[in-house]
Amino acid sequence: MGAPKQKWTSEEEEALRRGVLKHGAGKWRTIQKDPEFSPVLSSRSNIDLKDKWRNLSFSASGLGSRDKIKVLRIKAPSSSTSPSSQSLLLPPSDKVTEASPLADSEKSSQDGKIPKYSSMIIEALYEMRDPNGSDVDAICNYIEQRHEVQANFRRLLTTKLRRLTAAKKIEKIDRAYKITESYAAKASIAMKSLSPKKDLAKPLKASQNAGLFAATSPALDAAAAAAMKVADAEAKAHLANEHMMEVERIFKLSEETESLLTLASEIYERCSRGEVLTVLQVAQNGFEFERNSSASSTVHA
């Protein structure tokens, strides 16, 4: 007797999403056993979680079935034979830059916003949402688990934390850090101003393709993560989730293949369909999006 295919409920789906946020994609067993999710996911195996996440990821990316993507699996003629992937995402690779002359309004922002890692820190703090704050170890661990990171990351992290604290974006209580109310509020306002007309009530399917990137791309900015803390509107949260998944997926792709070609192919695909290319900025700056949404530029093929 063949099992009649047990379709995933939205509760299960939500549990999975949160599980991935908490433990990271790939820790299926951990998620499944987590007392926070095990009640909901009791009838699902770790493999089920993995498969479901795969489905979610691909459908959210706008590109339909998963087998279409495997064409992109081209190994770059990289001489780096060691499987220890490390160099690709970390340093803002200048190869990507030269291939794509983006209007980089980098640095010198009057606000003194710190590029790169700061957004990861905000993201980490938001995701962990510890009311008592999170200590350096927790933050470090969280980020290291999700992003490839430099060898001396721990040291940089300390520095960034100090700067963010000075900038009043996070606060240090005893040894724990957390996002400040003022920054969260500010981010919330920013969030509202750029989450416009899009009808969020529509089921997931509607958020495919261009719309995802064109209108709301800056939503992934560190500010957005903080914004969700305050403006906990589910719709926004879901939308943001889509972004997280998309970014994560692209990161994974490039990690796995260790190939810029793959990324390039992905980008080319999108460009050829006339999409606005915020993805590129993702590739360059990690979770840091341009603060001027108008700065996002298209890429010539």
Added chain:
DNA sequence: ATAGGGTTAATA
């Protein structure tokens, strides 16, 4: 235990 290719049940 996980990733990824492959298979089958449901459905448009």
Added chain:
DNA sequence: TATTAACCCTAT
């Protein structure tokens, strides 16, 4: 018949 989502199999 083509797509999709849930499920299965196997190498790592």
